[in-house]
Amino acid sequence: MSLTLDEARTRAGVLSSVSYSLDLDLTGPETFRSHTRVRFRSTVAETFLDLKGALAVSLVVNGEAVEVAYDGRRVGLTGLSTGLSDGAVNEVEVTATIPYTTDGDGMHTFTDPVDGSRYVSAYLGMDNASKVFACFDQNDLKASFAVAVTADPADTVLANGAVVSHDAGRWVFAATPPIPPALLVVAAGPWHSVRWTYALDSGESLDFGWHARRSLADELDRDADELRRTSEACFVHYADLIDEPYPFDSYDQVFVPGLNWGAQEMPGCVTYRDELLPRGAITDTQRAIRAVIIAHEMSHMWFGDSMTMTWWEDTWLQESFADYMGYRVAEAGAGFSDLRVEVEVGSKPWGYRSDARSSTHPVAPLAVDVPDVDTAATIFDGISYAKGGACLVQLAFWLGDEEFMAGVNRHLTRFRFANATLADFVESLAASSPKDVRGWVDAWLRRPGFDTVSVRRDGDVPVLEREGSRPHAFTVAGYDSSLGLVERKRIELGAEPVPLPEFAGLVVVPNAGGETFAALRLDPGSWEVLSGGLSRIEDPLVRAVLWSATALRVRSRDLSADDYLDLVETHLPADTRADIIEGVLAETRSVVIPQRVPASRAAGAVARVAAASAAGLAASADDEQRALAWAAALAATSADAELLRSWLDADKVGVGIPLLPTARWAAIVRLASLGEADARFIATERDRDGTAEGDLGALRALAARPSTSAKDAAWEAMLAPGVDNRRFGALASGMWIAEQAHLLRPYVTAYLAEAPALATRGQAFAIEVGRAFPRIALDEGQLDALRTALAGDVPTILRRSWEDHFDDRE
Numbered sequence: 001m002s003l004t005l006d007e008a009r010t011r012a013g014v015l016s017s018v019s020y021s022l023d024l025d026l027t028g029p030e031t032f033r034s035h036t037r038v039r040f041r042s043t044v045a046e047t048f049l050d051l052k053g054a055l056a057v058s059l060v061v062n063g064e065a066v067e068v069a070y071d072g073r074r075v076g077l078t079g080l081s082t083g084l085s086d087g088a089v090n091e092v093e094v095t096a097t098i099p100y101t102t103d104g105d106g107m108h109t110f111t112d113p114v115d116g117s118r119y120v121s122a123y124l125g126m127d128n129a130s131k132v133f134a135c136f137d138q139n140d141l142k143a144s145f146a147v148a149v150t151a152d153p154a155d156t157v158l159a160n161g162a163v164v165s166h167d168a169g170r171w172v173f174a175a176t177p178p179i180p181p182a183l184l185v186v187a188a189g190p191w192h193s194v195r196w197t198y199a200l201d202s203g204e205s206l207d208f209g210w211h212a213r214r215s216l217a218d219e220l221d222r223d224a225d226e227l228r229r230t231s232e233a234c235f236v237h238y239a240d241l242i243d244e245p246y247p248f249d250s251y252d253q254v255f256v257p258g259l260n261w262g263a264q265e266m267p268g269c270v271t272y273r274d275e276l277l278p279r280g281a282i283t284d285t286q287r288a289i290r291a292v293i294i295a296h297e298m299s300h301m302w303f304g305d306s307m308t309m310t311w312w313e314d315t316w317l318q319e320s321f322a323d324y325m326g327y328r329v330a331e332a333g334a335g336f337s338d339l340r341v342e343v344e345v346g347s348k349p350w351g352y353r354s355d356a357r358s359s360t361h362p363v364a365p366l367a368v369d370v371p372d373v374d375t376a377a378t379i380f381d382g383i384s385y386a387k388g389g390a391c392l393v394q395l396a397f398w399l400g401d402e403e404f405m406a407g408v409n410r411h412l413t414r415f416r417f418a419n420a421t422l423a424d425f426v427e428s429l430a431a432s433s434p435k436d437v438r439g440w441v442d443a444w445l446r447r448p449g450f451d452t453v454s455v456r457r458d459g460d461v462p463v464l465e466r467e468g469s470r471p472h473a474f475t476v477a478g479y480d481s482s483l484g485l486v487e488r489k490r491i492e493l494g495a496e497p498v499p500l501p502e503f504a505g506l507v508v509v510p511n512a513g514g515e516t517f518a519a520l521r522l523d524p525g526s527w528e529v530l531s532g533g534l535s536r537i538e539d540p541l542v543r544a545v546l547w548s549a550t551a552l553r554v555r556s557r558d559l560s561a562d563d564y565l566d567l568v569e570t571h572l573p574a575d576t577r578a579d580i581i582e583g584v585l586a587e588t589r590s591v592v593i594p595q596r597v598p599a600s601r602a603a604g605a606v607a608r609v610a611a612a613s614a615a616g617l618a619a620s621a622d623d624e625q626r627a628l629a630w631a632a633a634l635a636a637t638s639a640d641a642e643l644l645r646s647w648l649d650a651d652k653v654g655v656g657i658p659l660l661p662t663a664r665w666a667a668i669v670r671l672a673s674l675g676e677a678d679a680r681f682i683a684t685e686r687d688r689d690g691t692a693e694g695d696l697g698a699l700r701a702l703a704a705r706p707s708t709s710a711k712d713a714a715w716e717a718m719l720a721p722g723v724d725n726r727r728f729g730a731l732a733s734g735m736w737i738a739e740q741a742h743l744l745r746p747y748v749t750a751y752l753a754e755a756p757a758l759a760t761r762g763q764a765f766a767i768e769v770g771r772a773f774p775r776i777a778l779d780e781g782q783l784d785a786l787r788t789a790l791a792g793d794v795p796t797i798l799r800r801s802w803e804d805h806f807d808d809r810e
């Protein structure tokens with residue numbers, strides 16, 4: 001049961017002028033001490049503070065110790081002073097003892113197997129601030145936070161504000177500007193740090209820092225120059241783009257263990273999952289995606305942290321903007337080129353998939369459709385990120401960038417350190433453009449689903465048509481029969497068909513620049529030429545658009561999985577871009593095969609991916625990036641145990657191509673799934689690796705073995721009380737192997753029976769339990785069992801995940 005919209009509205013209506021002093025003692029082994037002093041005005045005598053899972057709570061209201069009314073999630077407040085006089089400011093103190101967590105929500109602890117170092121970090125977001133301190137845990141009761149932390153004297157403590165003082169494990173941080181409680185962060189541990197001071201144009205300076213676990217010091221040092229360069233370049237670009245100055249007093253970025261999200265936009269101190277600092281080497285695609293995430297999180301300093309949504313229906317106001325800005329600024333500011341290719345193959349397919357499901361929702365839903373925070377946790381999805389970001393690409397293209405940015409800037413300035421809604425944004429935007437902004441918003445942000453742009457022929461003249469209801473602006477490309485580019489043109493498409501006489505006789509690709517968000521239906525002649533020569537199209541963005549459009553056709557059963565696999569085998573090995581190869585392989589392995597290939601034919605489909613990967617690897621001798629992409633895929637799909645063992649022995653893939661640690665574990669997991677790696681072999685590999693990643697790899701490999709005893713052991717470990725989020729995820733990903741559908745039947749049943757109870761542990765863990773859904777083809781009986789389970793009592797977040805899995809397979 002999470003905070004509801006009604007409760008939040010009521011409380012926001014009666015409270016004001018909130019500020020906090022927070023004192024955390026992280027030196028306890030099992031629990032930490034949390035002391036909150038909150039000051040606020042109230043127009044009512046009674047309200048409540050949120051505080052989840054505390055073991056012992058004491059309460060002082062306006063100087064008097066009072067008996068605490070605490071039900072495990074809320075502290076009741078009574079006898080408050082009301083009114084506006086100076087004497088009416090309430091001061092409440094709550095002291096609580098709270099257990100650490102291992103599921104990535106709340107005060108998360110992690111002990112590094114490499115050196116025994118312990119890290120303790122508050123991972124908040126949603127309404128998880130109340131897992132760390134007593135607060136009014138909602139976005140529209142923003143407050144200044146003055147934070148002090150007591151930690152192990154050997155630790156460094158990072159938090160939102162700049163350090164004011166630290167001495168013998170006692171750290172005091174500068175008070176923040178008004179922020180939501182859920183954006184607070186504290187990260188304590190023996191961090192390895194790279195710090196520098198950046199001179200601002202204003203003459204002032206800003207302290208930057210990158211931090212990682214001590215055992216990742218080599219990796220951080222390896223990437224430090226690039227991380228610094230990217231951070232500074234993005235910062236400078238935002239200073240050009242955004243009128244409001246940077247809102248906070250420092251900018252730390254920390255690679256933390258066990259984070260549930262890719263990263264979190266905590267003001268002045270961003271956290272990243274530390275898998276973004278990979279061991280061995282980092283590939284170009286990983287570098288580019290990491291730069292996008294850096295730019296994404298930095299945009300949140302304005303979009304979300306300074307200007308914050310009022311309630312969760314406007315999640316898009318921060319996530320869609322951050323998605324859009326992340327790609328834009330990493331490319332234009334930090335110099336990572338061709339990122340629109342990654343958008344097409346890596347991001348938009350997620351948006352289309354989400355938008356094709358019955359659970360889809362408008363980018364900007366109504367508040368009443370997000371009645372509580374648990375429901376809010378379900379809309380951090382492909383709609384709020386990928387589709388919302390794509391809509392903003394379309395908006396900027398349709399409106400013109402100058403008008404778009406003028407509206408955005410007006411909005412950010414109006415709502416500096418405040419809360420805003422869709423209506424506020426529309427008002428800001430409409431003041432910057434004579435176009436029908438309200439109509440556009442209604443068509444694109446208020447309606448779920450997407451249009452189809454189709455091409456028909458009138459004689460040999462292509463005619464573009466729209467099925468749907470949205471205005472589109474995009475580029476059309478025309479090719480000759482050998483796929484040489486002849487013509488490109490910007491067009492606008494509405495209800496009226498658009499004939500293109502100048503493209504007569506040409507092969508036509510609408511949305512060639514990826515500007516709009518729509519399914520494509522090509523005319524048969526164009527499809528025949530394009531599908532025959534996909535890898536020969538020179539522009540990688542056009543290839544990416546076509547791969548993405550084709551995957552969508554597989555989803556809508558307009559194209560068979562076999563036909564898609566034909567394209568993969570025929571064209572992907574010849575593609576020159578690692579990002580396209582990785583994106584298409586991910587779609588094939590995690591979407592097309594489990595969702596569109598029956599279990600009896602899964603092995604054949606995996607073998608086709610392996611064949612394509614072997615061909616791709618052979619064709620990539622001159623390009624290490626492509627070779628690494630293909631090697632990772634072959635490691636995970638090959639049935640050639642001898643080949644995989646030879647890679648492990650040499651710790652490389654043929655001449656000059658290293659076997660990166662993640663690919664090495666993929667190969668071990670694969671060998672295990674083939675029955676070619678026993679527990680002793682896996683233990684040897686784990687010891688050889690010696691890191692947390694090695695522990696997880698070994699768990700995954702043990703779970704992948706094709707025996708009932710291995711599956712029993714994995715399943716039991718997933719059910720262990722207090723299992724941490726990463727171990728749970730690793731076990732689940734080892735458990736479900738496409739070719740083991742028959743062996744896995746009892747565990748599908750067990751999963752459907754046990755998951756609802758597992759999902760009550762917390763929002764993020766519920767998402768993890770949803771992700772642990774069987775990644776194999778389900779037969780009719782199993783789909784019936786899922787339908788029956790859905791008719792029962794399933795927690796909100798898991799229900800959404802299950803409905804989506806059901807939808808994906810129907």
Ligand SMILES: [Zn+2]
Nearest residue numbers: 265296319322
């Ligand atoms: Zn974000």
